[in-house]
Amino acid sequence: MSETLRNLAGLPAQPASLADSTLILIDCQNTYTTGTMELEGVQAALDEAAVLLDRARTAGVPVIHIQHTDGPGSLYDIEGESGAIVAQVAPRGDEPVVVKSYPNSFVETDLEQRLKALGSTNLVLAGFMTHMCVNSTARGAFNLGYAPTVVASATATRALPGVEGTVPAAALQAASLAALSDLFAVVVPGVAAVPD
Template identity: 60%
Template sequence: MTASKTLREVAGLGHTPTTIGNSALILIDCQNTYREGVMELDGVEPALVECQKLLQRYRDAGRPVIHIQHDAGAGSPYDVAAPIGAIADVVKPAAGEPVVVKNYPSSFEKTNLDGLLKSLGVKDVAIVGFMTHVCVNSTARAAFNHGYNATVVGNATATRSLPNPTGGVVASKDLHNASLAALHDFFAVVVPSQEDIAP
């Protein structure tokens, strides 16, 4: 099987990732709900470690960091007033780091994220967090639509296995890889590891 050229290649956009010095870091929904219970993801703990490493690199460089937290209301797996909906301790926001609370998969939808990024004067964003096929995917696409250059870090996100509507199960690894490939085709630069984000 031979892969096609990506739409980014056809359009002349290329696949050069952003750098820490030229971007803001967006951590999407790094919440406890993905570490336990009904929403636990395959590979979530290693992905959180990678999020933590990249977060520290942005902090050390004095670059902007924005945390996203999904709120689906009281009693839900995304109840921000309960421990299950809290941001994981390993990437807990530091003083002065903004937290954008959202109610939709896209972190841009009915939030102040776009205005916040504009106020920071950045056009590039590095995106990590959860889940690969939902909020990471939706946010990266929205970033593109809002005129930002997005880089998604593959090993700093994760997902879960899903029922295949045509029969069987789509394994989490396959869903993760397909979601990243779809973004890489046009909407974002996708890199395997946080180590691929240069200073």
């Protein structure tokens, strides 16, 4: 197996502890649970995200929810059912929701200002879709100097058309996570791999 750029650059191979991180749940919206945009393995990923969220809440770790919008009547209509955050991982109390319109959660949002106010440098990321908004946000975080950890079991994606035919969701999931772990993030297999 070849070396990752992370290893060659001397970057950490292990995740920071949850206690020293901020949990960011990306686009855990109803649109991904049914119909055109239903993701492969979405319910299992939501179950894992719920466990992660419960751990963060129990530990008093800051939680930020990200919600994508493309406006009224779209698949991501945050005023409608499709764009709503899944009840299983919905915000509670004063947990903030950052609404975005781009795959990278830092673009034209106040996410970075919120993280600076919290003094956060370590981020634990989960949500949807692995190849799109999770990938873009992890890369954006890395480029801004944050240390992201992506919890693989709490992410999911879907099959996509490719130049040589359909790319199965499992292949896209694996490739997206491998690309992130080459440099941009520590990728852990599941919630249990994130230390308290």
